[in-house]
Every structure is written in structure tokens, then in C-alpha cells.
Amino acid sequence: MDAVSGLLDWFQASGGFLDKSHVGFTVFPDCGRGAVALQDIPEGHILFKIPRDLLLSTETSALPGHVGLARWREEKMHVGWVGLILCMMWETAQGPRSKWSKYLESLPATFDTPMFWSALELEELKGTSVVEKLGKADAEREFREKLLPMVQSHPDLFPPDTIPVHYTLEIYHVMGSRILSRSFDVEKDDPEDETEGEEAGNTSLGSAMDVDAPQEDAESIHSGASEHAGQDEDAEEEAEEEESSGVSMVPLADMLNARYGSENAKLYYEKDDLRMVSTKSIKAGEQIWNTYGDLPNAELLRRYGHVDMLALPNGDLGNPGDVVEIPADLAVAALHMADSPITRERIDWWLEQGGDDVVVLESDLEVPLALVALIRLLRLTTDEWEKAVAKDKVPKPKLDDTVLTVVRAVLEHRLKEYPSSLDDDVVLLRDESLPLNKRQAVIVRVGEKRILTSAIQKIAAQQSDAQSSRKRKMQPQEGAETGRTSKTRRR
Numbered sequence: 001m002d003a004v005s006g007l008l009d010w011f012q013a014s015g016g017f018l019d020k021s022h023v024g025f026t027v028f029p030d031c032g033r034g035a036v037a038l039q040d041i042p043e044g045h046i047l048f049k050i051p052r053d054l055l056l057s058t059e060t061s062a063l064p065g066h067v068g069l070a071r072w073r074e075e076k077m078h079v080g081w082v083g084l085i086l087c088m089m090w091e092t093a094q095g096p097r098s099k100w101s102k103y104l105e106s107l108p109a110t111f112d113t114p115m116f117w118s119a120l121e122l123e124e125l126k127g128t129s130v131v132e133k134l135g136k137a138d139a140e141r142e143f144r145e146k147l148l149p150m151v152q153s154h155p156d157l158f159p160p161d162t163i164p165v166h167y168t169l170e171i172y173h174v175m176g177s178r179i180l181s182r183s184f185d186v187e188k189d190d191p192e193d194e195t196e197g198e199e200a201g202n203t204s205l206g207s208a209m210d211v212d213a214p215q216e217d218a219e220s221i222h223s224g225a226s227e228h229a230g231q232d233e234d235a236e237e238e239a240e241e242e243e244s245s246g247v248s249m250v251p252l253a254d255m256l257n258a259r260y261g262s263e264n265a266k267l268y269y270e271k272d273d274l275r276m277v278s279t280k281s282i283k284a285g286e287q288i289w290n291t292y293g294d295l296p297n298a299e300l301l302r303r304y305g306h307v308d309m310l311a312l313p314n315g316d317l318g319n320p321g322d323v324v325e326i327p328a329d330l331a332v333a334a335l336h337m338a339d340s341p342i343t344r345e346r347i348d349w350w351l352e353q354g355g356d357d358v359v360v361l362e363s364d365l366e367v368p369l370a371l372v373a374l375i376r377l378l379r380l381t382t383d384e385w386e387k388a389v390a391k392d393k394v395p396k397p398k399l400d401d402t403v404l405t406v407v408r409a410v411l412e413h414r415l416k417e418y419p420s421s422l423d424d425d426v427v428l429l430r431d432e433s434l435p436l437n438k439r440q441a442v443i444v445r446v447g448e449k450r451i452l453t454s455a456i457q458k459i460a461a462q463q464s465d466a467q468s469s470r471k472r473k474m475q476p477q478e479g480a481e482t483g484r485t486s487k488t489r490r491r
């Protein structure tokens, strides 16, 4: 725990407050370092406070000022995470001269996240959405096209002999992963905002983890993190609007682990500091958990490198937050429609109307309404389609038997995207010698396949009920016959 005690000394010497009588830090066997209650903690208790100037961001690092703020923006260093990554590299290169050297030393330098997996390991994630979301190629493009030119054109700030030591692609990925797994999106301290103390600013947006508004009016907004990777031209233009300067590394707050449904502490912001506050009473000896937004295992693995395994209501082990992402294109395939200009036109219109290109099936197994609306749109006759466009109206998500049959076909197609069967994967998980990355990949697939399989079974049951009821309606009704018979008899 040397790294932690050094970090705590630095934290307190730099103006941070830690309630040492209530909060300790230790290593948990299955989640690494984390916080523990040293005595019973009531709800609403301040566990620690981080002065805003201890946050590490493009606002607090001196680097953007040294480069020149105009140049920084011209080179688009304020878009995405590349600017913060460069600040973290530069602060590390400053060694003990950096205010954050003790903090940076304490951060992990290796990760279990799929960003660092081999091609063979990534194969295990086939069928899940993890691989396409990694954005490794786009991240590396940012490194080559934005970060390196900036570094090479400022030998005063980045001496050439330090480039192979501190500004490599490998370190770039490590810094990106530190941000992905540990940053917070912190609302700027707005000098225009005249309100005092607790009324500071607006609610922050979500980054790796959320920071909430001041406790009284705390209202959490979960929004996607503006990740450094995967930004195409359009997204980049949008991102320009969305400045990334609030994305901050927050010492100590990033030492808390999280598990589905276990949150008992949360980070709030005030005008001058951020505060980790208990959101429930916590018993002595219990872990102090933050929340990462109760994410599905696919996202936990991609961002944090771990998965959640809890007892589910049906007795299985898994993550209640698991979901299956279904590309809208699968509806086209399930309807046996050709990938023609006509089909493309409808899909493009769907997207223009605000429809998503991916629909999400959750563990409640409810058929996603967006999928129903999309299927109905694709099935419109030419006349109906033209009317829908003229009225600017996407069909209502009415689920009838025909649409249900297509939904089932979509889910069956989706299930086939995984190379192995659910049963095979369940057997695989019994093998205790399975390497960690493979085990986590199998856990992700199993969670998703269980949802798909159960949803298909549920639809099959609905279809067979509907079929039986149709048969009953078509057959002469027994009651009526009996009635006639009895009438006849009576006669």
C-alpha cells in the first residue's frame, strides 16, 4: 500500500481533506484498490474533499498555456481526449516538478481492457459490440495527426530525447485508458455564476464516472462520455461545440470501485471543491462503492476491464444491467430485403427522423419499440411509404403477429452472430483454468445470449398462444355445440 500512503500524504499536504477516522484504503482481492468504512458511516457524510486545483485537466495543467491557447485550439487539442492525454504525458515528463507527480505515479500502467488484447483474444468477443467500439484505429490516427505534430513542433516543451520515453503510442493508449476508466466530467467553475457555495454551476455531464450537482438539488445526468476514439468528421465538428475541458482526473475519487446496484457514495461538486459523500449508511468493514452507471458487462469490460457477476432472479450468475445491441440492418436481413437503393432510402429516412442505427434489447425482454417501428416502416407499401414521408411520420410501434414474426427472425439472426452456442459457453465457464481475458469475454457473450434466447423463447410462447387461440376461434365452439345439442335434446 506504499503507493496509496504516498498518495494520501500528497493529497492532504496539497489541501485535500480525508476523514481518516471513517475512510481507509485497502486492496480487495477481486477489484484492486478501493475504499473501506473504518467505522459505521451515516448517509450524507463527507468522506473526502478534493480542492478543484488538485483536479488534473486541460484547465489546470500549465501545458495549454505554454503552447498558447490559440494554437491549442487551432490544432484541435480541445476536441476529444487528445489534449488531456498530452497534458498527462507532459506532466509525467516533468517528474517531481509536476504538482501531480505523486498522483500520476499511483495510477496503473497496465490494463486488462480489450484495447490491449491480442487479435486472438478479441476473436472471443465476436458477436458483442465491444470490438467495433474500441476505436483503436481512430485513436491511433489522432495520435499521429494531432498529438505527434504538436510534440514535434515544440522542442522547447517536448525535448526530442524525451519523445521516445514519454510521448509514445503505447503511453498514449495507457493515458487514454486511465481517462476511460477513471475520469470524471466536471462542470466548470463558472466565474459568471454569482451564486455562492453549494449553488455552484450546472449539473455535470457523465464521463467515465458522474459528478452530481450540489447535494440539495442533485440530479444525475447520465450521458455518453466524449471518448477520444472513433470520431468521424461530423462527430468531430459536433464535438467542437462540446468542449472536452471538463474531463478531469480526480485524485482519490478514482480509487472507488463500483458494482451493479451497490452504490453507497457519490461525487458531488461545489464551487471550490468536489466531495465524495455517502448516499446510504455504510457499516464498518464494508466497501465504499461509487457507481459507474450500472453498465452492461460489455461496456464494463471495454472501459474498465472487469465484469459484474451477481445472483440473478432466475438463479444464474450475471449482470442485471446486461443488454443486447441489435443493428437496425438486421431488420432488413430478417425481411429478406435486398440492400437496394429503395431499402437504403428508408433506412436513411429512419435515421433522419431520429431513429437509431442500433436498438437495445434489455433483460426485461420487452421487444424494443424502435425495432417494431422500424420493421413497420420497412414493410410499408410504396403508397404507404410515400404518405409517411409526406406526413413526416414514422409508423407507430404497433406489435401485431406479423411484426412479432419478423422480430423473432431478427433476434435469431442476431444470435447467429456469435460463433459458439450458449450451451458451449456455459460449459466453458466451468473450466477454472480459463485465462482471465477469455473468461471475461465468455461472461459477456453468455449474458447477451441468455437475453436473446429468453426473448426468443418468450416470443415463441406468445406465437403458440396466439395460434391456439386462432384455432379455437376457427373451430366450432364446443359450448355452442353443447348448447345446440342440449337444445336439441330438450326438444
Ligand SMILES: C[S@@+](CC[C@H](N)C(=O)[O-])C[C@H]1O[C@@H](n2cnc3c(N)ncnc32)[C@H](O)[C@@H]1O
Pocket (backbone or CB within 6 Å): 030, 031, 032, 033, 034, 181, 182, 254, 255, 256, 257, 258, 259, 303, 304, 305, 306, 307
Ligand atoms: C476507478 S478505478 C477504481 C480503483 C482501482 N481498483 C485501483 O486499484 O486503482 C476503476 C478500476 O477498478 C477496478 N474495479 C472497479 N470495480 C470493480 C469490480 N466491481 N470488480 C473488479 N474490478 C473493479 C477495475 O480495474 C477498474 O478499471
